[in-house]
Amino acid sequence: MDCLTLILLFLEPMNVPCLTTHQPSGFSLHSCSRFPPRKYYYVNSAMNWADAQLYCREKYSDLATITSMDDVSRLQPDFSYSLAWIGLADDPKSWRDSMGNDSNSWRSSATGETSKTGYKKWSVNNPSSTNGNENCVQMYSDGTWNDAPCGLYLSFVCYYVTNENKKTYVFVPTLKTWTSARDYCRKYYTDLPMIENNVENTEVFSAKPANADPWIGLYRVPWTWSDKTQSSFTNWLPGDPDNNGGNLHCSVENPFHKWNDITCSTKFPFICHQAGSRAKKTWLD
Ligand SMILES: [Ca+2]
Ligand SMILES: [Ca+2]
Structure with missing residues (x-):
């Protein structure tokens, strides 16, 4: 993120909580460490992982990148689903x-x-x-x-x-x-x-x-997010990723936000994220 973007984020009311750590509202400073905060969108349309990635990059920022329990709580879906693609994949x-x-x-x-x-x-x-x-x-x-x-x-x-x-x-x-x-x-x-x-x-x-x-x-550093970032945070189901059969290279999350590795060609609904007020990224690949 460049300095101008950072300044703009600080000026935006939605980011004020990050600057009010010591005020009675009680927002904690650690939520400031992930500028810009992501918004998550559930897309109830069954696609394979690659098509879901294309869709998210077209309409939002990317397939959902989740790097902390704060992100997980931010998902808070008001819908029910069985499994939904997230942006984590192995290549x-x-x-x-x-x-x-x-x-x-x-x-x-x-x-x-x-x-x-x-x-x-x-x-x-x-x-x-x-x-x-x-x-x-x-x-x-x-x-x-x-x-x-x-x-x-x-x-x-x-x-x-x-x-x-x-x-x-x-x-x-x-x-x-x-x-x-x-x-x-x-x-x-x-x-x-x-x-x-x-x-x-x-x-x-x-x-x-x-x-x-x-x-x-x-x-090697496996399991990279769709936006090419890496994070040590994981939220796998017990026993996953198991790469059962040797071709499970994409991940879904269940309604309880636990992750599982699945064949990338299976069709599921998916979750996109929008990275704060950042302009839509232009993806070359
Ligand atoms: Ca081996
Ligand atoms: Ca699995």
């Missing part, structure tokens, strides 16, 4: 076919970015995103890669950069989650391995014992 093209630069494609822990070389060494049938829950990568004992749940406790490999700009790889036998392994590598070395070509993959392979399947530095 299988990003994580399955390429090391590309889409928002949820595979990226390196060291840079936070997608691969410059596009090098990949997936094992057969991987990445599989089993149960929609495999967002970190381990090296199998034969040197190929597998996507696995980040919370698994595995040994790992760190790398550090020598004076000659050469990466040196160190195997750490301690079992840690991917995040803990990354933090450990960042503290004592440089990071989890960034593998950009076959030579480096062989070096990591050589650094580990033959039977070890350690973490490497590859991970």
